[in-house]
Amino acid sequence: MNDQRLEELLRYADADPPAATASSLAAAVRRRARRRAVLRVAGPAAAAAAALVIALTFGHVGRPDRRIADETPGRPGSPRTLPSSLPAATVDIERLRAECVQLERQADLHAKLAASMVHAEGLAAHRARAASVLAEPDAGQVVAAQLDRAARTLVDFGDDLLRRQAAIDPSARTMAAGAYRDAAALSPDSPAAAVARQRLQEMNI
Amino acid sequence: MDEAEDTLLRFRFARREPQAFDEVVATYQSRVTRLAQRLLAWSADADDVVQDVFLAAFTKAGSFRGEASLWTWLTALTLNRCRRFHRRAALVRRVRSTLGLSAGGHAPAADSRSGSDETARQVRSAVAALPPIEREVIVLYYLEQRSMSQISELLGVSSNALQVRMHRGRQKLKSALAELREP
Numbered sequence: 327m328n329d330q331r332l333e334e335l336l337r338y339a340d341a342d343p344p345a346a347t348a349s350s351l352a353a354a355v356r357r358r359a360r361r362r363a364v365l366r367v368a369g370p371a372a373a374a375a376a377a378l379v380i381a382l383t384f385g386h387v388g389r390p391d392r393r394i395a396d397e398t399p400g401r402p403g404s405p406r407t408l409p410s411s412l413p414a415a416t417v418d419i420e421r422l423r424a425e426c427v428q429l430e431r432q433a434d435l436h437a438k439l440a441a442s443m444v445h446a447e448g449l450a451a452h453r454a455r456a457a458s459v460l461a462e463p464d465a466g467q468v469v470a471a472q473l474d475r476a477a478r479t480l481v482d483f484g485d486d487l488l489r490r491q492a493a494i495d496p497s498a499r500t501m502a503a504g505a506y507r508d509a510a511a512l513s514p515d516s517p518a519a520a521v522a523r524q525r526l527q528e529m530n531i
Numbered sequence: 532m533d534e535a536e537d538t539l540l541r542f543r544f545a546r547r548e549p550q551a552f553d554e555v556v557a558t559y560q561s562r563v564t565r566l567a568q569r570l571l572a573w574s575a576d577a578d579d580v581v582q583d584v585f586l587a588a589f590t591k592a593g594s595f596r597g598e599a600s601l602w603t604w605l606t607a608l609t610l611n612r613c614r615r616f617h618r619r620a621a622l623v624r625r626v627r628s629t630l631g632l633s634a635g636g637h638a639p640a641a642d643s644r645s646g647s648d649e650t651a652r653q654v655r656s657a658v659a660a661l662p663p664i665e666r667e668v669i670v671l672y673y674l675e676q677r678s679m680s681q682i683s684e685l686l687g688v689s690s691n692a693l694q695v696r697m698h699r700g701r702q703k704l705k706s707a708l709a710e711l712r713e714p
Contacts, residue, residue: 339651
C-alpha cells in the first residue's frame with residue numbers, strides 16, 4: 327500500500343464524522359469556570375471546617391470536665407467521674423453548625439473576592455497595554471513634528487527674504503516679519519518658533 | 532472569517548473582551564471538535580475534551596498574547612487535553628484491571644455509516660489502535676494537512692523523532708489495512 331492510498335483511506339474514514347452536540351458551549355464553559363473558582367476557595371475552607379469540627383469534638387471528649395472539679399473543691403484527691411459527653415456534644419454541634427454556616431459564607435465571600443480580583447487583573451493588564459500603546463509616538467506627536475517643520479520652513483523663508491530681497495525691495499522686511507510671526511503662531515512651543523521670536527526681536531518689531 | 536477579522540478577534544480575545552470568547556467558541560468550535568474527534572479516533576468522548584479545551588482557553592486567556600494565531604493556540608490546547616484524556620483513560624484501565632473489573636475503554640462514536648461501511652470502520656479501528664503519539668502525527672499530517680515543520684513545532688519534538696513516529700504509525704496502518712489495498 328502506498329502513501330496515497332493510505333491518505334485516501336484516512337480521508338474516507340474521516341469524511342462523515344459524527345456531528346458535535348455541544349450547544350451553547352460558551353455558556354457551559356463559563357458555568358464550569360465559575361464552579362471551579364468556587365471549589366478552589368470552598369474546598370480548603372470546608373476541609374478546615376471539618377478539621378475544626380473533628381478537633382473540637384475529640385478535644386472535648388478527651389478532656390476532663392472542669393465543672394465536676396469545680397463542684398467538688400474539698401476533695402482534690404477524689405477520682406473524677408466523667409459525665410456522659412452526649413449532652414455537651416449536642417450543644418457543641420449546634421455551635422459548630424453555626425460556625426460551618428459562617429465559614430460557608432466566608433467561602434462565598436472569598437469566591438466573590440477571587441472573581442473580582444481576576445476581573446481587576448484583567449483590567450490592570452488592559453490598562454498596562456493601553457499605557458504602553460500611549461507611550462509610543464502617537465498621532466499628536468506626529469502632528470507636532472509636522473508643525474515644527476512647517477514653522478522652520480517659514481523661518482527659512484523669512485531669512486531668505488531678508489538676505490536677498492531687503493536691499494532691493496522695501497516690502498521684503500515686512501513680509502519676512504510676517505513669516506516670522508506666522509512661524510511663532512503656528513507652533514509656539516517648537517524650536518522653530520523660538521528662532522522666529524528671536525528674529526523678530528532682532529528686527530525690533 | 533478572513534485574516535483581518537481573525538487578527539482582530541485574536542487581539543480582542545487577548546484583551547479579554549467578554550464577547551470575544553463567545554465569538555472564539557462560535558468560530559472555532561467545529562474545528563476543535565473535528566480535531567478532537569480525529570485525535571481520539573472518532574470517539575464519542577470528544578465532546579468532553581472540546582469542553583475542556585474551551586475551559587482551558589477561557590481560564591488561560593490572560594496568558595494568550597495574541598502573537599500566534601488562535602487556531603494554532605487552540606490546536607496546542609486540544610493536543611494537550613487529548614493527551615491528558617489518554618493518560619486518564621489508561622489509568623482507569625489499569626485500576627479496573629487491578630480490581631478485576633471489566634475494561635472500559637473508548638466510547639465508540641455514533642457513526643451513521645458504520646452499519647453499511649466496513650471500510651471506514653476498519654480504518655477507524657486501525658487508527659484507534661495506534662499509540663497516541665503516533666496517531667497525533669498521522670492525524671496532523673494526513674487529515675489536518677500540517678507540514679512536518681509545523682507538526683514538529685506543535686508537538687515540541689525534533690524532526691528526527693517526528694520522522695520515526697510517522698514511519699512507525701504509517702507502517703502499522705499499512706499492515707492493519709493491507710487487505711484494503713485496492714478500491
